[in-house]
Amino acid sequence: MINPGQILQKRYQAIQLLGDSGFGQTWEVDDGGTRKIMKILQVPKAIDEQKMEAVIFLFEQEANVLKELHDVGLPKVEPEGYFIESTEDMGPLHCLVMEKIEGINLCDWLKQNHHNQPIEEEQAIAWLTQLVEIITKLHQYQCIHRDIKPTNIILRSTAQNQNNTILQEIVSENLSQSSQVQPKNREVTKAENLSPISLIQKNVAHQGNNTEKLGAIEGDKSQVENQKNHTADQQQSQKQEWGQLALIDFGATRQVTETYLKQVEGKDVTGIISQGYTSPEQYEGKVTRQSDVFAIGRTLVYLLTAENPTNLPTEPQTGRLIWRDHATQISQELADLIDEMIENLPQCRPQTTEDILERLAACQQQVEIETETETELKPTQNQQPTPVTENQSYSRPLQLKLLNFKGKSQTSTPEPNKWLGKISLLTLGVIAVFIAFLPEAPTTCPLKFDDKLSCGEEILIPGSATTDKEEGVKAFADGNYLQAFTLLEAARKKQINDPETLIYLNNAKLAANNTEAYTIAVAVPMTGESRALNYSLEILRGVAQAQEAINQSERRIGGKGLIVIIADDVNSSGQAVRRANALAATGQILAVVGHLSSQITMKVTPIYEDNKLVLISPTANSSKLSNRNNFFFRMIPSDATMAQAMASYLITQSEDEQLKVALFHIPNDVYSESLRNQFSLSFTAGRGKIVKDLDEKFDLSRTAFNASAAIDRADKQEATAIVLLPDIFNLSKGIEVIKANWQLNLPIIAGDSLYSDYALKFGADEAERNLVVATPWHSLNSPNLDFPQQAKELWGGAVSWRTAFAYDSVQALITALESLPERKELNRIALQQALASEDFSSYGATGEITFLPNGDRQESRISFTQVVKSSCSPLSLNKANTRAVCDALKIAGDARKVWHKFDA
Numbered sequence: 001m002i003n004p005g006q007i008l009q010k011r012y013q014a015i016q017l018l019g020d021s022g023f024g025q026t027w028e029v030d031d032g033g034t035r036k037i038m039k040i041l042q043v044p045k046a047i048d049e050q051k052m053e054a055v056i057f058l059f060e061q062e063a064n065v066l067k068e069l070h071d072v073g074l075p076k077v078e079p080e081g082y083f084i085e086s087t088e089d090m091g092p093l094h095c096l097v098m099e100k101i102e103g104i105n106l107c108d109w110l111k112q113n114h115h116n117q118p119i120e121e122e123q124a125i126a127w128l129t130q131l132v133e134i135i136t137k138l139h140q141y142q143c144i145h146r147d148i149k150p151t152n153i154i155l156r157s158t159a160q161n162q163n164n165t166i167l168q169e170i171v172s173e174n175l176s177q178s179s180q181v182q183p184k185n186r187e188v189t190k191a192e193n194l195s196p197i198s199l200i201q202k203n204v205a206h207q208g209n210n211t212e213k214l215g216a217i218e219g220d221k222s223q224v225e226n227q228k229n230h231t232a233d234q235q236q237s238q239k240q241e242w243g244q245l246a247l248i249d250f251g252a253t254r255q256v257t258e259t260y261l262k263q264v265e266g267k268d269v270t271g272i273i274s275q276g277y278t279s280p281e282q283y284e285g286k287v288t289r290q291s292d293v294f295a296i297g298r299t300l301v302y303l304l305t306a307e308n309p310t311n312l313p314t315e316p317q318t319g320r321l322i323w324r325d326h327a328t329q330i331s332q333e334l335a336d337l338i339d340e341m342i343e344n345l346p347q348c349r350p351q352t353t354e355d356i357l358e359r360l361a362a363c364q365q366q367v368e369i370e371t372e373t374e375t376e377l378k379p380t381q382n383q384q385p386t387p388v389t390e391n392q393s394y395s396r397p398l399q400l401k402l403l404n405f406k407g408k409s410q411t412s413t414p415e416p417n418k419w420l421g422k423i424s425l426l427t428l429g430v431i432a433v434f435i436a437f438l439p440e441a442p443t444t445c446p447l448k449f450d451d452k453l454s455c456g457e458e459i460l461i462p463g464s465a466t467t468d469k470e471e472g473v474k475a476f477a478d479g480n481y482l483q484a485f486t487l488l489e490a491a492r493k494k495q496i497n498d499p500e501t502l503i504y505l506n507n508a509k510l511a512a513n514n515t516e517a518y519t520i521a522v523a524v525p526m527t528g529e530s531r532a533l534n535y536s537l538e539i540l541r542g543v544a545q546a547q548e549a550i551n552q553s554e555r556r557i558g559g560k561g562l563i564v565i566i567a568d569d570v571n572s573s574g575q576a577v578r579r580a581n582a583l584a585a586t587g588q589i590l591a592v593v594g595h596l597s598s599q600i601t602m603k604v605t606p607i608y609e610d611n612k613l614v615l616i617s618p619t620a621n622s623s624k625l626s627n628r629n630n631f632f633f634r635m636i637p638s639d640a641t642m643a644q645a646m647a648s649y650l651i652t653q654s655e656d657e658q659l660k661v662a663l664f665h666i667p668n669d670v671y672s673e674s675l676r677n678q679f680s681l682s683f684t685a686g687r688g689k690i691v692k693d694l695d696e697k698f699d700l701s702r703t704a705f706n707a708s709a710a711i712d713r714a715d716k717q718e719a720t721a722i723v724l725l726p727d728i729f730n731l732s733k734g735i736e737v738i739k740a741n742w743q744l745n746l747p748i749i750a751g752d753s754l755y756s757d758y759a760l761k762f763g764a765d766e767a768e769r770n771l772v773v774a775t776p777w778h779s780l781n782s783p784n785l786d787f788p789q790q791a792k793e794l795w796g797g798a799v800s801w802r803t804a805f806a807y808d809s810v811q812a813l814i815t816a817l818e819s820l821p822e823r824k825e826l827n828r829i830a831l832q833q834a835l836a837s838e839d840f841s842s843y844g845a846t847g848e849i850t851f852l853p854n855g856d857r858q859e860s861r862i863s864f865t866q867v868v869k870s871s872c873s874p875l876s877l878n879k880a881n882t883r884a885v886c887d888a889l890k891i892a893g894d895a896r897k898v899w900h901k902f903d904a
Helices: 049-069 104-112 119-138 158-177 190-194 200-203 217-240 252-263 287-305 330-339 355-378 425-436 467-477 481-494 499-510 531-552 573-585 598-610 640-653 670-685 708-718 727-742 758-772 786-795 801-819 829-837 878-887
Strands: 012-020 026-033 034-043 081-087 093-099 103-105 151-157 245-247 400-403 410-411 517-524 561-568 589-594 614-617 633-634 660-666 688-690 723-724 749-750 771-775 842-846 847-849 863-869 897-902
Touching: 012 034, 012 878, 026 723, 034 049, 034 786, 049 081, 049 093, 049 119, 103 104, 104 151, 104 287, 119 217, 119 245, 119 287, 119 355, 190 786, 217 355, 252 561, 330 355, 355 573, 467 481, 467 499, 467 614, 481 499, 499 561, 517 573, 517 801, 531 561, 531 589, 531 640, 531 727, 531 786, 531 801, 561 573, 561 589, 573 598, 589 801, 589 829, 598 614, 598 633, 598 670, 614 801, 614 829, 640 670, 640 688, 640 749, 640 771, 660 670, 660 708, 670 688, 708 727, 723 727, 727 758, 758 771, 758 863, 786 801, 786 897, 801 829, 801 842, 801 847
Parallel strands: 517 561, 517 589, 589 614, 614 633, 660 688, 660 723, 723 749, 749 771
Antiparallel strands: 012 026, 026 034, 034 093, 081 093, 103 151, 151 245, 400 410, 771 863, 842 847, 863 897
16 A cells, blocks of 8 residues: 555655555554554445445544544544545555554553463453443444454553653642632533543543532532542552553454455455454444443453453353353452353343443442451451450441432431430431421522433533533533523524523523423433434424423413423433432422333333322333323324234235235334234234244344345245334344345335434435335324424424424423412422323324323324435535525435325
8 A cells, every 4th residue: 555664645654564454554654753553444446335435434433533532542643633645556545643552452461461360350340441431432422443352452551651640640730729719610521521622621620610509519519529539539540550551443444354355255254353352243244332342341351361262162052151260350240240241142231331330330349348348357466356245336427318409319428426326316306407497499400410410511412512512511510500591502503403402501591580490301312322312312302392482482381481301311221210210309300201212111110100200201102001100191102003004004005915014023122022013913903914934034133134034035925015113223124124125125114213314324215115104293294284394493404203292292291280270389299180180181293182091192193204305305406505405404314315204
């Protein structure tokens, strides 16, 4: 590709070739006396254009992420570090210049520095924590490393670690001096974590809050700050002891080689797979965030056993790695976590890095306790162990559980006092009376950082932190609501389709004007799977639109406004349960809109029921939820209605005498399986039959799923149509089925999960031929003609059914609140009774809203949609003003194709 001594961009001189994968090279280059690493990507012309674009996207993504993150665990890339070098003979070369990380990779370190001996548990926890924190930041930018292994993990040299430590000490010293003359800033929030700020800025951002608050708040913040400082000190201490790790060599160039070998030469790719560390799904060309989790888990197995995972035995039946007997130095809790990380199926691994970090923190705490216990029990030379007598007891500090003015339960732990055990019941009674007569808290949002709950104090949408939004959130957290309103208003003008900004803007305005308000929450996944995030944004737009409408109206809700708290449930059962408990414990929250999936909703409904908190779902349509609790309502029709409409459509549209469908689904997903069962009942009750799937060819969740083989099976069994029911995590496999059906060209009908920008982006051309998607609402078929137009004006484009049903969920709550008589304190039970009343009726985007006795929506209408060319198609872009409008309408994903309603 290039030669030693060659100069690129009149700046980078090639010194020596470090690696060559055929279509990618790694060079050491000189940049004005500083040695750096340059990666070069050349994509062969023989590769399919679409796949070539995907590979280039991965390489550009690596460059963009490294430019923004500036994390010590990743090589740094300067703004001009990515460029394309034009050559006459080889075509364009994509080049990425990055920091050369001095140090030793973990494979060499274990052999040379650790004499090929396993590491201990404390070091394993420290390094595993570092690696998980690094991929957490990568995944927030929708970036997957793809090739984590010991040789791609560098233990930075001592000099580099010392430089980082010195810099942090200088920053801390400067901050300490400035804090004597300047007020404290707030605790750091995710807004800072999501923005490309420098190390110094990050340290400045961690310095605490200046706003004068009540004593309870200061105590709470002090406690949180102390805990964070303790954690930060602990992590810094661990890094000084065990060193700082850094990830290198993302897998984009390897992806080119794999693609070329499979597509052009028809060869097996096993030789270029990182044996022992590559996840099973990657062998089949599939990659998820859990693929990185698998690779890190296997790396820890190597470090804890000093054995390459390929040399360790596996269980014959399950294929699981047998490694624990080589790592007897670690606890069962850590071993269990690693075993989960290296499960063969990605859905069986931890679904969020937050879960992993929480469990690692617990493991570390246990190690510290055991170490302290050993130290305490070990007598000094002049000291004998004290025997424990029968009457000996241990006094513990008294803990008073107080509810601060923001509505969150906080635990106050005073310093141990020798007189504490002598406090009389009378004294405690006096304290209780005093607390009871404290002034009533103002009705504002519950501010607490890093709890995945926010009404304006932290940014939850990954990658959405513009300067105005970030500063607005900081002002909100500091209690400067008027300033927050001004900044968030400016942010909204720049990002018109960001619903989080509009929600925070409304909350700030209510707080700035000291307006009385009711409080609700919306619980959706904000981190984790990117497709789930897109659906969440659709739901948030509906909630924000309803909030904006009622707060801008003269009447409001009996003169009161509406505050919305956003909760990130990560689309994880464990995290969703935690969020549900937190919301239920926040007294001023009267109702919750959410959660996204039926699977998660089923997990959390008992919590809301026990706490008498209304949960109203815009999207969970499983018929299993119809056996409802009293406090669960849903806006979307149940899947029984959807299934009946889909079956009826196939029967009435088919000209074949013998109707026979191949049904693709996810057996263990509540949504997919429930819809499958309901469809089967309705379809077979007519004249239809369902192709038998004895060897699970139609199981979309299988790691070894092969769309082409499944379509061949459907053809051999004389299927006349395909029914496609993927969940949000397997939309890509649904698209594979649509593409594999290109030759056979069977009619395909799909459930509402496929109604997404993702399908338009990756499968629009094939879907345009034969795909029909059933949806519970479409803007062209809206009973409320005003809503689609209002939504278009507010968000800059058309909205989906998820937005419409989220809007109606809030609208139903508003109607219920308005129907209740004025009272000083409206409680949750009164709200539930209003919604459950036989006389209850509201009107929203989808028309009239009433509920059946079991909480299901009484009204239902199903629309059928197809992919069609839009006015933004290249064929229609013949006017400058049309192109400008289409460029602005990015909210709908791929502007070339849109979902269009038709009459069945």
